[in-house]
Amino acid sequence: MNFSSELLHKYCKAGPRYTSYPTAPHFHGRFGPAQWEDALRASQDSGRDLSLYVHIPFCDTLCYYCGCNMIATQDYAKAQSYLDVLCKEIDRVAALIRPGRKVRQLHWGGGTPTYLHPDDLRRLYAYLAGKFDIAPDAETGCEMDPRELSRAHVLALRESGFNRVSLGVQDLDDQVQHAVNRVQPETLIREVYGWLREAGFDSVNFDLMIGLPHQTPASFERTLDKVIDMAPDRFAVFNYAHVPWMKKHQKLIAEETLPQLETRLALQKLTLEKLTAAGYVYIGMDHFARPDDELVRAQQNKTLYRNFQGYTTHKDCDILAFGVSAISQTEDVYAQNVKVLSQYRTLLGSGKLPIERGLRVTHEDKLRRDAIARIMCDLELNKTDFGRQWGIDFDSHFSDALGDLAEMAADGLVTLEAEWIRVTAAGRVFLRNIAMAFDAYLRQQAPGGPRYSKTV
Ligand code: SF4
Secondary structure, rough: OOOOOHHHHHHHEOOOOOOOOOOOHHEOOOOHHHHHHHHHOOOOOOEEEEEEEEOOOOOOOOOOOOOOOEEEEEHHHHHHHHHHHHHHHHHHOOOOOOOOOOOEEEEEEEHHHOOOHHHHHHHHHHHHHHHHEEEEEEEEEEEEOOOOOHHHHHHHHHHHHHOOOEEEEEEEOHHHHHHOOOOOHHHHHHHHHHHHHHOOOOEEEEEEEEOOOOOOOHHHHHHHHHHHHOOEEEEEEEEEOOOOOOOOHHHHHHHHOOOOHHHHHHHHHHHHHHHHHHOOOEEEEEEEEOOOHHHHHHHHHHHOEEEEEEEEEEOOOEEEEEEOOOOOEEEEEEEEEEEOOHHHHHHOOOOOOEEEEEEOOOHHHHHHHHHHHHHHHHHHHHHHHHHHOOOOOHHHHHHHHHHHHHHHHHOOOOOOOOOOEEOOOHHHHHHHHHHHOOOHHHHHOOOOOOOOEEOO
16 A cells, blocks of 8 residues: 555545435435424335434543534533433334334444443333334444443443443553543553453454544554454544534644644554454454454445444344434435434423434435445445446446546556446545545535545
8 A cells, every 4th residue: 555645635635434325414404303203104114124323422521532422521410311301202203113123233322321320321221122122133232431431331231231332442552642631541441341351242342543643653553552462353443533623622632743644544554454464354444343243244245334333234224313413314314313402302392303404315315325335335336236226327327426436546546347346455545535436415515515524
């Protein structure tokens, strides 16, 4: 993976991460609670199973790099009253769902779900299990912050029914941790990891982050050596998205301490080399897993998909998302909850669903969403099969995309054959750029449209 500086700068541009298509900035306020209720009713006989997402927005302290919808507070009463309102939302939505629809996947994210006390973790899981039919073999995962975590939290999750967890590690370097206000020594990570293994979770993921202040290849190599030694099942390695115009607290990070483009690329290259040498398989944009992991098998079988939780093996599930800012999805619509806690409380208090905005996808959106998913999940696309599946002549339908891809082929990011578009090893770093070729909204975007983070 050697790129000229010119090429790096050419492709280092703002672009979506494609956890949805159309992307969230295109959701609009003409889609509200009534439209979401209609969509839920219409989805009842789709034969699709369910994936539940629960957003717990609270955190003890603020990490300066944070891009999530979160509330830093030490006042636990806020979380308790939030749980009361969350249960109202769960009641409202569950009443619209036909009994018997199986939950195949359940995920709690945030914020920090483990901000909740162990007893409340148990109560919330039991509440959901009382309202929905969670399949015995469902993938049930929870994000956790190693700070403020106790063995009692770990046992509460495991005994409730969670079988996978994701631990926010990010970087083990002391200087980096202080610069982002997230200090969690290696000894703490090892202790928590020991509890997770002892509790018998099927899968433990570590989240790492590239592009944080003061990171260098040498410092990050030390982090990689340590986390590889712990041997989690998966790694999710995200690029830090520095978007201080959207996330004001990111101004607390001194820009001059952020690694420059060439260093960020070197960090990506190092990560790819070290994790693959340690036996992990590179899944796609930011995920690595052991060869026997279901994500790897799904990629091999071409059943991998991408949604708001990243890569998933549950392509054919409707996502019901609960909590502030959470985004739900059926085959035909996206629906996002209000982001402000007081509004969330008021709407549910008056018996309304807290939907703020959303979108009904068109046939063309679905077709392009599928093309983007094939690139990001399979790293290749068969034009003939795709054209047959969607009833189009691929080359004429995507003449716009093929123009961009021809330039990327000349730059070595893809290969274009009569039937196939394939992402090259170098192109994996620029997966978002390749996917952007299929994005009709981006193509039409006027100056001043949505701003995204940098692709590299
Ligand atoms: S713990 Fe996670 S959600 Fe909370 S501030 Fe840190 S990065 Fe953001």
